[in-house]
Amino acid sequence: MSDTVTPISLFISDVDGTLLTPDKSLTPATIAAVQRLHALGLPFTLVSSRPPQGFAMLIEPLELNAGLKLPLAAFNGGMIIDPQLTCLGIDLLPRECTQETIETMRAQGLEVWLYTETGWYVTEPDGAYVTHEIHAIKAKPITVADFSGLIDKAAKLVGSSKDFAKVVACEQVLAQKLQGKANAHRSQAYYIDVTPLGADKGHAVEKIASICGIPLAEVAVLGDMENDLPMFATAGVAIAMGNATEAVKAKADAVTSDNQHDGFAEAVTSFILPRVRSRPKI
Template sequence: MSRIRLVVSDVDGTLVTSDKRLTDGARAAVAKLQDAGIGFTLTSSRPPVGMRMFSEPLRIDLPMGPFNGSSIVDPSLAVIEQHLIPADAAARSIALLERRGVDIWLFSNDNWYIRRDDGKYVPHEQRTIQFDPTQIDDFTPLLQKACKIVGASADFPLLERCETELQGELGDSALAVRSQDYYLDVTPPGQNKGTFVQAMSKRLNIPTEAIATLGDMQNDLPMFKVSGLPIAMGNASDSVKRHAAHVTKSNEDDGFAAAIDFILGRNAES
């Protein structure tokens, strides 16, 4: 049993509560990690700007992995590594989501674009990432700079069907996976939260078996697969929990802090 030397956490549904609040317990838990000499960083489906509010309160000094780990930025959000969705895959994704009547957003490294401002989840996303979208009529001029395309819908079964359809449509040209029940993310091929964990392993010279990962959704499974200690939140689905070595409490019950205590206790026993 390897001692954990690095913790990589998801943000929404994991680090923060459903109202996007960073609890005192979560802050204290990260401080405990740092006091124990254990590294800590984040990977999320959020764009870089949506992760900036955590760097200072959590004293993050390691690279972070926005866009489901397909980009790597430093704590100041300067780009270390960036991958883009191939333009053809971006166009096909938008076309399929449009046919299914799903709201479509496009994220570049530094902006968020929408085609209308009355989508159900636009205000929710504004509050979450603390950033306002730019409304445009046509995504075509942006296809060459797409870091992430999101299909947003309150019809969860529809979005699940779209996920399967897009995976079949795109093959290995892009990755399509839900980051929330109401968000379907399309991101660059060959890049995910697992490749981010592997990149951090190489950068810090820490074996992957000495890395713990925390998450709650399907897009967290790639990092579960490559890490030594995958931990699922209590609010995760059973299909996600099955891939975890440990299940903590929910994000509404300071499950993140409980997971950190579990990691520290495990280290003490090893």
């Protein structure tokens, strides 16, 4: 890292591909690493593309409802929630962006999901990644004939496909079409997320750091995908997972092991703890 003097006073992590293993579980080493952060009194929280209900499985084992009780960011920063999953603020997609995104994703051959503050909606319940998402977030979708009654309530749209090249191509098309109107980033090789303009992980990091009264230069972040790049550009220290894409690694200050070999725990031990000011646990 370029600056070995500035302390780390806030640590923010991505969830899928970073905190969790490929089978969406927390390892003992990961839980122990978070406990060490709590013991030092270091503020720690999560920013994810997940919907709010997707955080429920993480609150208790990581003790996020104790101590500082920091807010978490869902929908890539488009929704801020407390550890009880109560909405503290949410951004919605403009109607025209929602309609244009749905049409574009379908034209590019992707299945489309729509998320609101409280629900996950699909038109194809047997879609390629529906079962995978149910396992990941521990919630089931609501099947609708179409999204017409939800256009004004969309907090996030997801396009998914088993053809990863299609997802990349769709990301490029949407980035052009939605420029200045909404954000389009891949959160997994098989998912592309569209969220409101300004609702990205970089802005989420800014909000959380402001709440904590901590300078951005003293914030460390950890992630693995293109939707993590806005927070890499915002935080003082950016750490990439070993399973991150090459584009993400190129923007990182350091790279840890992958999420099959306790990369989160290694990042905490190697890059976070040496720069933490010890303080009493709150």
